[in-house]
Amino acid sequence: MGCELFDRGGSRRAIVRLSRSLGLPEQLNDPCGLALRVPDAYGEGRHQDFLLVTSGRPPLARHLLRPSSGFSARPYSSLLPYRIGGQVMLVGAEAADPPPGPGVAELRSREHADLSFVITLASLGGVWRKVARLDITRRLPAAETEALRFNPAHSGAGIEPTGFLNDLRPLAYRGSQEGRRDRERAVPAFKPGNRRASDTTEAPEMPDDIREQLIKHLTDVHSIEEQALTQMRRAPEIAGDPELAAVFERHLVETERHESLVRGRLEAHGAEPSTIKDIAGKAGGVGMLLFAQFNPDTPGKLVNHAFSYEHMEVAAYELLARVAERAGDAETVAVAREIAAEEREMARRLEENFDRAVAASLRDQDPDDLDEQLNSYLADAHAIEEQSIALLQGGQRIVEEPGAAALFEEHLAQTREQASRVKARLEERGSSPSRIKDIGMRLGGFNVGAFFGVQPDTPAKLAGFAYAFEHLEVAGYEQLKRVAERAGDDETAALAASLADEERVTADRLGGLWDSAVEEALAQQGISG
Numbered sequence: 255m256g257c258e259l260f261d262r263g264g265s266r267r268a269i270v271r272l273s274r275s276l277g278l279p280e281q282l283n284d285p286c287g288l289a290l291r292v293p294d295a296y297g298e299g300r301h302q303d304f305l306l307v308t309s310g311r312p313p314l315a316r317h318l319l320r321p322s323s324g325f326s327a328r329p330y331s332s333l334l335p336y337r338i339g340g341q342v343m344l345v346g347a348e349a350a351d352p353p354p355g356p357g358v359a360e361l362r363s364r365e366h367a368d369l370s371f372v373i374t375l376a377s378l379g380g381v382w383r384k385v386a387r388l389d390i391t392r393r394l395p396a397a398e399t400e401a402l403r404f405n406p407a408h409s410g411a412g413i414e415p416t417g418f419l420n421d422l423r424p425l426a427y428r429g430s431q432e433g434r435r436d437r438e439r440a441v442p443a444f445k446p447g448n449r450r451a452s453d454t455t456e457a458p459e460m461p462d463d464i465r466e467q468l469i470k471h472l473t474d475v476h477s478i479e480e481q482a483l484t485q486m487r488r489a490p491e492i493a494g495d496p497e498l499a500a501v502f503e504r505h506l507v508e509t510e511r512h513e514s515l516v517r518g519r520l521e522a523h524g525a526e527p528s529t530i531k532d533i534a535g536k537a538g539g540v541g542m543l544l545f546a547q548f549n550p551d552t553p554g555k556l557v558n559h560a561f562s563y564e565h566m567e568v569a570a571y572e573l574l575a576r577v578a579e580r581a582g583d584a585e586t587v588a589v590a591r592e593i594a595a596e597e598r599e600m601a602r603r604l605e606e607n608f609d610r611a612v613a614a615s616l617r618d619q620d621p622d623d624l625d626e627q628l629n630s631y632l633a634d635a636h637a638i639e640e641q642s643i644a645l646l647q648g649g650q651r652i653v654e655e656p657g658a659a660a661l662f663e664e665h666l667a668q669t670r671e672q673a674s675r676v677k678a679r680l681e682e683r684g685s686s687p688s689r690i691k692d693i694g695m696r697l698g699g700f701n702v703g704a705f706f707g708v709q710p711d712t713p714a715k716l717a718g719f720a721y722a723f724e725h726l727e728v729a730g731y732e733q734l735k736r737v738a739e740r741a742g743d744d745e746t747a748a749l750a751a752s753l754a755d756e757e758r759v760t761a762d763r764l765g766g767l768w769d770s771a772v773e774e775a776l777a778q779q780g781i782s783g
Contacts, residue, residue, distance in 0.1 A: 257339045257412030259295055259302055260375075260385045268292050270390050271404065272325055272367075274358055283321035285309075288330050288347055288371070289404040290388070296410045303408040304345050306330035313379045316344055325369065326355025329382075336409070337416040338375065346374040346382055366392050464581045464781055469525045471574045472516060472586070477531035478570055479513040485560065494553035494614035498607055502560075505600045512593050519586045551615035551630075554733050557604055558611075562726035564601035565761070568594050569718035572765070576772040601725070608729070612736040625683075628741045631734045632680050633688040635750070638730050639673035640687075645723060655774040657767050658717055665760050672753055679749055717764055717771040724761035728754050 273287040288306045295302035308322040309315060309331035322328040326349035335342045349355060350370035361367065373386040394402075406415055486506035490499035520526055575590035619627055646666040680686055731754035738746035 259292065259411065259413060260338075266292055266295075268388065269394065269402065270367075270388070271402065272361060283323050285319040286322045286325050286328070286330075288325075290347075290373075291402075291404060291408070300410060301408045302410065302413065303404050303406060304332060305404060305406050306332055306345065306347055309333060309346075311382065316346070316376070322354070324354030324357050325349070325361070326351045327353040329374075330371075335378065335416050337414045339412050341377060342416060343375050343377055346376060347371040347388065348374060348382075350387070464577070464776070465523070467776065467781055468574075468577050468581045468583060468586065469520065469523055471570075471577050472520050472523070472525070473528040473531055475567075475570045475574055475590075476513065476516045476520065476527040478567055479509060479516060480527075480532045482509045482563065482567065483513060485563070489556060489560065492552050492556060494617070495610055497610055498553060498557065498614065501600075501603050501607060505603075508596050508600070512596070515589050515593065519583075519589055522585070551627075553614035554611045555615075556611075557607065558726060558729040558733065561601055561604045561729040562722050564597050564604065565725040566718060566722035567597040568601070569721045569765075569768075571597065572768045573714050573718060573772055576768055577776075580772075580776070605729075605732070608732045609736060612733050612740075615733075616737070616740070624737075624741045628734075628737050628743060628746065629680065629683060629685040630688075631730075631737045632676060632683070632685070632746065635727075635730055635734055635753075636673060636676045636680065636687040638727050639669055639676060642669045642723060642727065643673065645720065655767070655770055657770050658764075661760070661763055661767070662716075662720075668756065668760075672756065675749060675753070679746055683743075683746075714768075714771040714775040717767045721761055721764045724757050724764065727757040728761065731757065 269291045271287075271289040273289070274284040286308045290304045290306065292302040294300065307330060308320050308328040309318060310320055311329055316331045317333050319333070320328055329349075330347040332345040335344055337343075338345075348371060350372055355369065356364070356367075367390040369390045371388040371390070372384050373388055374382040375385050376382040393399075409415060483506070486502050486509050489502040493499040493502060517527060571590040571594035575587050575594070578584075578586035578590060616624070616627060643666065646662050646669060677687055731750045735747045735750035735754065738744075738750060
């Protein structure tokens with residue numbers, strides 16, 4: 255293997271912390287985190303830490319967060335690579351116990367975790383190999399738990415963070431110090447084997463005043479800008495067209511300014527960005543780029559997801575502006591309105607280039623395969639509708655704001671009908687929905703909205719999430735229409751145009767819920783503005 259930790263063999267003491275990564279309401283699936291430390295792995299005080307999260311097994315999926323129903327339900331991945339024994343690899347884990355495994359509440363009640371995992375390694379495109387077993391048993395004492403600070407920069411002896419992860423090491427160090435007060439809702443961290451386990455802190459209490467909530471919204475939008483910066487810096491390289499590349503390059507300059515403006519508003523309140531949220535944002539940006547790059551129609555996927563992401567930013571700033579108004583912070587209101595206007599303008603520029611994105615996506619395809627390409631775009635559309643159904647069903651279970659609840663219920667019925675229409679068109683063309691497409695679009699859709707899962711303000715979070723997702727659907731149907739027109743399929747082109755219009759109407763209705771969503775979210779937390 256070429257690294258001391260896995261080559262030496264034998265039993266080693268270790269510490270594990272298990273957590274729900276995004277802090278979503280417990281009735282919803284959430285990416286599960288597994289932080290692993292081998293204490294004194296390379297001498298006294300020189301630990302080896304790995305931070306893993308539920309992900310997927312295939313090459314693309316192993317770079318993306320996946321929500322999980324329990325700690326044993328999905329495989330884990332480091333998402334970003336290490337150089338291990340001279341090879342670029344990911345670190346992973348798989349449960350040795352039956353799925354789905356315990357959830358948060360059950361683990362909190364246990365004195366012994368009684369969980370087992372297999373530690374795995376894989377090259378970026380290779381198969382996972384088992385290299386160790388992790389048996390988790392008893393808790394650490396509370397005092398030792400309080401002192402724990404997991405840090406991905408803790409590494410050595412043939413194991414080195416590389417690439418993008420290596421760039422995050424200074425941030426990760428500061429983030430590890432913040433984590434106990436600002437991060438996920440953690441559950442008991444346990445020590446494995448002759449290795450025991452510990453108890454982590456409870457989730458921080460909800461904000462008890464509007465100013466604290468304002469700061470939380472500001473740290474959220476800062477992390478969103480960090481993700482946007484990651485995307486804008488790399489998007490021109492994979493845009494597939496010089497005009498598209500120029501659109502992203504122009505917005506990079508704007509996004510750098512947005513980040514500076516938000517940072518300035520945080521500093522005005524005596525606060526600073528959340529390092530952990532910013533790390534998650536940058537990692538999410540890499541995930542989106544990988545999703546686009548691993549698809550044959552890379553320029554189209556890139557533009558689709560950027561169009562949706564711009565609308566997620568619009569939603570975030572609309573919500574921030576309303577919280578700032580209630581806090582009496584006119585300067586933050588002005589900044590939020592200004593940035594939201596520029597995000598809308600970027601979305602408009604992307605929409606103007608849908609034709610160019612389709613042309614770039616199809617440029618290297620055989621013209622004789624255009625019908626098959628059209629079937630692929632239809633399968634994408636069906637996958638998006640299936641994901642929309644899942645999102646709406648989940649939203650219905652937790653949303654309490656009456657306007658949003660009614661809209662979710664109405665649009666769920668409409669979305670089921672839309673999925674049926676797309677499926678019927680595929681079948682009329684002698685094709686059918688693709689299970690692989692369904693999985694890929696679920697991954698992409700989840701990453702688009704991941705930041706709205708960080709906050710406990712459920713009504714506002716769901717409104718923003720749904721608003722962005724509706725625009726992902728709009729972009730998908732606009733590109734489907736253009737491919738159908740190139741293929742001479744007027745019926746599919748008409749269907750795509752009709753569905754795009756329906757999604758726009760729903761998005762506009764969601765945009766009308768900003769005020770009531772913020773009021774409901776603040777009321778649920780006992781906050782008045």
